[in-house]
Amino acid sequence: MSNMLQTKTAEEILSTVFKPKEFIIDGLLTQGLYVLAGAQKVRKSWLAMDICLSIATGATVLGRDTIQGTALYLCLEDSHRRLQDRLFQMNAKPIENLHFALVADKIGSGLEEQVETFKKEHEDLKIVVVDVMQMVRSNVESSYGSDYAELIALKQLAYRLNICILLIHHMRKSKDDNPFNMMTGSTGIGGATDGNFALKETKCGSGKAILYCQGRDIEYAELRMHFDTDTMRWIVENEPAPQKSRDNVVLSAIYLFIRERIHFEGTATELVTELKSVTEEVIYPNRVTRDLVQNGYELNKYGIEFKYERVHKGRIIILHYNGERVGSDGRNVTVTQALPDSSQTSI
Template identity: 55%
Template sequence: MKKFNSKSCEEIMTTVYRPIEFCIDNLLAQGLYILAGAPKVGKSWLALDMCLSIAKGEKVLGQQTTQGTALYLCLEDSYVRIQNRLYEITDEPTERLHFVIMSESIGNGLEEEIENFKNEHYDLKVVFIDTLQKVRNESESSYGTDYKELSVLKALADKLEIAIIVVHHTRKCKDSDPFNMISGSTGLSGCVDGSMVLIETKRGSRNAKLYCVGRDIENAEINLQFDSDLKKWVVTDEPSAPKSKANIFLAALYVYIKKKIDFSGTASELIEKLKSVSDETFYPNRVTRDLVCNGYTLRKYGIDFEYKRTRNCRLIILHYDRERDSSDSKNTSEVTVNRLTLKV
């Protein structure tokens, strides 16, 4: 008899899962994405800039990247054209960026090629496929066929824990919702984890807006300008990112537990203790969430976290092991957690 493999609400909310990794902060996480735009609008320049930035661990569009190997399937280009573009955008080559000009199609070997590449390059973070049409088998575009084809790439991205971005075209017709302009059925948008649509404010103006939406990212509209000298899109109104409350909590927790080594008590009791190291106001109903969702970060900082339910209350048990603290903060008077610095 077949049965569901279910998990209770409490089990899910108290289990430390491996967090989703971002290739580009706030823009690109593990999963399947679409980057769409009109022909010759500059999608390939943006894709190349993202790949190169991830390979070098440098900022792109004002956002931090997680360094690793990047694979760019330039299926409409030649190596000569790729070489010319690379010399336009950088004078420092990197071993972490790889290019392919021929590949198999979806369901006919493409997934195996990407998986084999991943096996040879364990730190693979991102794969760009330029363009989607070059790896499709179906000429018909219906919700069912679109969803089915992209589901293969979606499953592959989830399995390999990488980001796969398919470069695609937009329709000629205008729409108040830019995501409705993605060519094909809504099966494409429905299957992917996120979509980015690059639209010029006026054709040929080299001023554009990048519309972003996704499951793991905040909806965003980023104003861009194409720098003809640098050959890359640059942000013209880079917003200042607000400090994350969770980051402040983690920094305060680290400062406290580094001194006290052990803690056992309720969320309210922990908040009282944190008042000795931070003036920030924390709330008991958020403490467990912040601990569970950042469990992997805590381990890197030598902090073990256990959540135990008793008859009377829910206990939070913490222990700090300096020998397992891989941070740069254990021997300094400053603490940096998730890029937030807190003075001790």
Template identity: 55%
Template sequence: MKKFNSKSCEEIMTTVYKPIEFCIDNLLAQGLYILAGAPKVGKSWLALDMCLSIAKGEKVLGQQTTQGTALYLCLEDSYVRIQNRLYEITDGPAERLYFVIMSEAIGNGLEEQITDFKNEHYDLKVVFIDTLQKVRNESESGYGTDYKELSVMKALADKLEITIVVVHHTRKCADSDPFNMISGSTGLSGCVDGSMVLIESKRGSRTAKLHCVGRDIENAEINLQFDSDLKKWIVTDEPSDCKSKDNIFLAALYVYLKKHIDFCGTASELVNVLKSVSDETFYPNRVTRDLVQNGYTLRKYGIDFQYKRTRNGRLINLHYDHERDSSDSKNSTVVTVNGAHKQYLANP
């Protein structure tokens, strides 16, 4: 019998893992997602806008994107219809955007087709499948069948480290919980990493709310208005861009290490020395978490982090290497430091 491959709590909490990458900040991370809505509500326009924005590295729905290749499986369309839509939504072609109008089904070759495409386009970020029904291999819909079928796509997204979004329909009957309106069993919602449900306030009104929920995103309800001239869904209540306290901590750490190069001590001692560069209040019990979860980011700025357990307790070792610092000095903000104003990097 094969034994469990277990890891201790301490090992997990002190290991720097590669962070989950978002192709659209706060909306789409690596993994499997559902985009659902009523027929002709505008799901395809939203999907196309997302694909185009990722391919160009432009904002969509007020959120930043990570630029890369986008693959859109328009399985209910023709190339003529796709061409017409593209001319409606953009004034020029995007080099990293590709379309497919025919594909194999899940379990019958689709995974291999996506894998081959990824091998040819190493920077593939997102695959939209419009619609899910077109690639389903099972005619029946039940919890076990739905979960099993989407589990294949979930495993593929995780393996390739990409985002896969399946476009799906909602049921006609209304529900106080919009996610209960996703057509099919709860096996669909249970398997995916996140769901987005687009619901018009009134049929044909072109005003809608995008309900979002997921493992790696905050629950959100985004009010949208469809711009008939731009052929895009526009956010009508775009939230203000607030600074993350984690980023302020990293910025203070960056400023301190640029001057002192090295640090070795406990979390409490680190919090104490950071008082010399920031008036913000940081807490020792959060320091290790912030360092571990931002380990990859710190490396980009020439900061190496090690966490060691010794007889005297747990020690944090930090070292700054100017040669490996890839920061942009223009990306800075003025922060109050010991009663004065000081400029330093706010979002490493």
């Protein structure tokens, strides 16, 4: 029946290898729905343009690496002439994977279909910027229910297409210690998104601002910036916080072990016993299982095939090393340098 709930057990979820989210801007933007809010004339559209240009060319933005792909900019308050002026001022190159549209349908009245069609024509689409959000709103009145309902539709679209949708939005003039409370509209906007960015000038017209960043998949950050009128870009002044160590003892041991052993089938307890041949570190079975499930997708890049299957005696771990499948990008990177550190969590 179509109205039946589709469920998964905790066992299924904990034993499934999911593809990890891909950060198109390191530590800031990944797949999902985000809002960039700022007061009028704060140059948030210049930041949006810089983000699209950087992703389309694979250049850094806000001092962070990007993943190159197609960018779609719905600049719904601009003209082609104004876009040309901005691109010239930013010394942009004539690239073919950055697209602009001056008109788009509204949420629930064709916008989703327009983006889906564009995605079919451009499989490497990474980001869609909507400038501004109000131009695609169907509801004139703002309430928690209407704000949340409309944005959830875009959020589901972003998840379905595996892209980032970034909405440019306005801030109220009223002051608040929490800049996210200054976003126009109800709290339904912030509640529906995966992350929010608030661009707030330290002094009106100073060209200096703080970009407040928060989200489900990003760490809270405050980026102090100034606007460079020579390049027409926001420049981050404070260095990003250093990343936590990515060294993972369990994955290091598994990598060393399976390269020699080639194939292993057994329980997590049996694998822990085998790992004693390559490390003196005390490793627990639940830690081995968790790290393999969480990193199983990435391990494939390093020739390690992983399965977690149920047999008559319980669940067993299957590992196989295939050197021919190791990524050939020419980088001298070990498996633990390339995988996230999950040493602070438990299964």
